[in-house]
Amino acid sequence: MSRTELPHAVSPTSPLLPPGHxxxxxxxxxxxxxxxxxxxxxxxxxxxxxxxxxxxxxxxxxxxxxxxxxxxxxxxxxxxxxxxxxxxxxxxxxxxxxxxxxxxNTHTWAATNADVLGAKPVAYFSAEFGIHESVPIYSGGLGVLAGDHIKSASGLGVPLVGVGLYYSHGYFRQYLDDDGYQGEDYLETTIENLPMRPALDPNGNPITISIETRNGLLLAKVWLMHVGRVRLYLLDCNVDGNKPEDRELTSRLYGGDQRTRIRQELVLGVGGVKALAALGIDPGVYHLNEGHSAFGALQVVWQFMDTDGMTFKDACRQATRMTCFTTHTPVPAGHDRFPPELVEEHLGPLRDALGISADELLALGRVDPNNSNETFCMTVIGFKMSRFANAVSNLHGVVSRRMWAHMWPGRPEDDIPIGHITNGVHVLTWLAGQMSLLYDKHFAADWKRRLQEPDAWQGIHGVDPGELWETHNALKNNLLSFVRRRISRQCRRRGENDNVVESARRILDPRVLTIGFGRRFATYKRANLLFSDLDRVSKLLNDPQRPVQLIYAGKAHPKDEPGKRFIQEIANLRHDPRFAGRVAFIEDYDINVCRHLIQGVDVWLNNPRRPLEASGTSGQKVVLNGGLNCSILDGWWAEAYNGVNGFAIGRGYSHSKDEITDQRDALALYDTLENQVIPCYYDRDADGLPNAWIKHMMHSISTLAWRFSSHRMVADYSSQAYLWAAGGVTCDMRNR
Incomplete structure (x- = not known):
């Protein structure tokens, strides 16, 4: 048996064996x-x-x-x-x-609530999947959301297959140089070290699909990975027969120029649909997670034309009925756009097969079909080729309807057919083992089978406050030990002297209020907002009676210079005596670093420029482990905060000028920390317990953990989108 091969059958054997066995x-x-x-x-x-x-x-x-x-x-x-x-x-x-x-086990939620999908499975397309740090085919929030989505589909028993790309170099490994500036390393992943093997067609043959472009064939091998009950198929262009540059096409996530990007998206969308056909999988639903895979809808149209003799118009109608589309960002730069010549180079042969003109194809990706100066937008074709479209939070739904209203001229903004299903997180992935044991002790025996139900979480109010606080502090100590190891390792890598390395092993104090910040360093997320007034934040961190310490982590896109400067600004605070030992920046943010942070911090800080945070999920992970959120009222927090389950920064308003918004929000952040967060944390009873704080923790868990679980999210997608699509019923209803 190969050591990388999944055994098909293994019989149990007693450890008490006779000689020779x-x-x-x-x-x-x-x-x-x-x-x-x-x-x-x-x-x-x-x-x-x-x-x-x-x-x-x-x-x-x-x-x-x-x-x-x-x-x-x-x-x-x-x-x-x-x-x-x-x-x-x-x-x-x-x-x-x-x-x-x-x-x-066949006794699942879906067997009762979504049984029709058993004959019409969901095909879930995403450019990245963040499942575990050992499988580096993700960059951040979108991929982790996709990973949590398929894990919950597995847990609920929703018949679903995932479709993505295999990135042999993954996303980059981050390091900071002596000046605190981000550098990037790309490491080759050994396929044999991954839990995947070649996908086989119904006859048992490995699958390689081909895509015709104007400048030749593009080939992709298909790999299979098992995620619980879900099969995840990954396409890989590093195959014989491809040109040298095409063999590298899927090597890096979000790398290269526009031509690389459109070719990756061609492989994901068109190639992904072809791969499913080669596997003998006939989906009843196509779920496009962002616009990266939207070309796939055109391949579905061609399949209906080819197999059922439909006209292009009828095939479009049928494909659209089966397609759900999720948009994830209100930031204009987050929507891929391609010039007509690139679209024709890569979609030209498929366009010929569809029997439509170049203008007709381009019209599908244009807000104004008649505007020849408009580029082809993947989000636009996603909307046009889907029957159900959604944003990822209530506020994001409002923003998206306003943002894309001109696609439906003359229609009132509130009636724009874009609803929302708020993102959630996979509880069992992000829940610390110690907290899980605590919940096992005090919750109903079947709570892990009812993660999306409010009643499953109300047992938190019966937990002894001292026991909850002790569990949280154990997790906090784990986090601080992890941070010390990582910071000292960073110092050694930079060749710093033994005194600096030794100091790094002693930074941070478990008795001090610990605030965490971990996410992509896009400028609108304003990682440096807290440092708008260094003198004020210095007093806050170094208060002799009520000190504060900060842990930061996150990557900037390799081409995002302003984001890199934000990282440098924060990382270099370690050289300032006012902040040495009080501010730590952990390199190479990934699922492992995130897990430690969200399980151990007292407070999770999130201060994006409203309303540019579509949803955000890191704060939802913190909830599960007893941490409290301190956030701008944006994304998921705008619909989650109730006054007692965390802290709000500001009142949810933005000025028309960003600089004024930033000034206001910085002042509101200082005010919230100084007058709410810090006093509440340090207000202790005779036993040293912060009773008001612990009540906030309990309210946070009981009101938010079920509501922002990915089990609830996938159940919502199933009932509001997948069942409609699989049933082929014409319906303009959108969840808002």
Whole structure:
């Protein structure tokens, strides 16, 4: 058996073996652990994570928590020896058995509430999927949202397949130089170290699809990855037959110029639909997660024309009925636009097959179909080729209807057919093990099967405040230990002296109010807003009675110079005596860094320039672990904040001039911290408990955890979008 191969069947074997059966037992044990490692189901089950960690803690950390890579370094015999040393046999058998039971279970939410999808599965397209740090095919929020979406589809039993791209170099690894300026490294991922294998057609043959362009064929191999019950298919252009530049096409996420981008999106959309056909998968619903995959709708149209003899118009109508489109950003730069010549170069052969003119094709991507000066916009074609369109929060829905109103001239803004389904997060991925044990103790026994139900979370009010606070502080200590390790490692990499490295091992104090900030360093997110007045923030951080400490993390896009300057500004505060030891910047923000931050901070800071935060999900992850949000009333927080479940910055208004908005929001931020957050945190009773703070924690968990879970989100998509699309019923209803 290959060490990277998912065993098709493994029979249980007792660890008490007669002589001569040791080798058979070793292979059996190894096979079971390979089965667990090759399904990313393990990544949201802490007992599996701990099992792999215990096998070799040092290598586990060095390998970015990658169980496939870990097992490839071990022989079955070595694993069996290690299992005997640590008495792991029962834990390995338990993990394997739980996975098999999970995969076999048919009594799911979807079996009752969305059974029609069993015959008409959902095809979910996304340019990135953030499932776990060991699978680096994501950059940030969009990918993590997609990863959480398919995990919840698996948990709810929604018949869904994912379609994306395999990036051999992933997104970049971030490092800061001696001047605090961001640098980027791209590392080659070893396919053998990933839990995927070639996708096979119904005859058992590996699949390679081809896409015709005006300048030749573009080929892509299809890989299969298992995420619980969901199959995720990834297209890879590094195949024989492609030109050298095309073999690199899918190597980097969000890299290259416009021509690279349109070719990637051609592979994702058109290639993804072709891959599903080659796999023998006939979706009833196509869900386009952002405009990157919108070309796929045209391939669906062609398939109806080819197989059913439909006219272009009728095929468009049928494809549109089956398509859902989610837009994720109100920022203009976030919507891909391509000049006509690039569109014709790459879509020309498909346009010929569709029997439409160049102008007719371009009209599908133009707000004004008759404006020949308008570029082709992927968001526009996404709207035009979908029957259900949604934004990702209530406020984002309002902004999107205003932003795209000119696509429906003469129609009142409130009637623009763009609704909203607010984003959520996968609870079991982001919930700390210690908090999970606390909930197991005090919640109903079946709470993990009812994550999207309010009643499942009300047991938090019965938890002893001291027990909740003790659990939170344990997580906070874990976070600070992690930060110290990472900061000292950063200092060593830069060649700083031993005194600096040693100081880094002692920064931050578990008794001090700890505020976290972690996200993409786009300028509208205003990572440096808190530092608008350095003297004022210095007094705030260094108050002898009520000090504050800050932990920052995040990447700027390699071409985003202003974002890089924001990082440099914050990272270099370590050289200022006023902030040394009080402000830490962690390099290379990823799922692992995010997990530590959101599980351990006291407060999660979010201060985007309203209304440019479409939703945001990092603060939702903090809720699960007892942290409190302090945020501008934008995105999800605008519909979440109720006065007792966190803190609001400002009153939800913006000035027409950004500089005035920024000034107002900075003052509001200082006021909120100085007069609400800090006093509440340091107001303690005789036992040292911040009772008012703990009540905020409980209100946050009980009112927000269920509502902003991805189980609720996927249930909403199923009932409001997928079922309509799969049923083919004409309906202009939009959730608003």
């Amino acid at each position: 040791e080798a058979e037992h070793a292979d059996d044990l190894y096979g079971k652990l390979c089965a667990v490692a090759n399904n990313l189901w393990w990544s949201w089950h802490p007992e599996c994570d701990q099992l792999f960690r215990d096998i070799d803690p040092i290598r586990w950390r060095q390998l970015d928590h990658n169980p496939v890579a870990l097992l490839r370094e071990m022989s079955p015999e070595r694993l069996a020896d290690r299992a005997s040393e640590l008495v792991l046999h029962s834990r390995i058998n338990y993990a394997y058995r739980r996975l098999q039971e999970y995969l076999a």
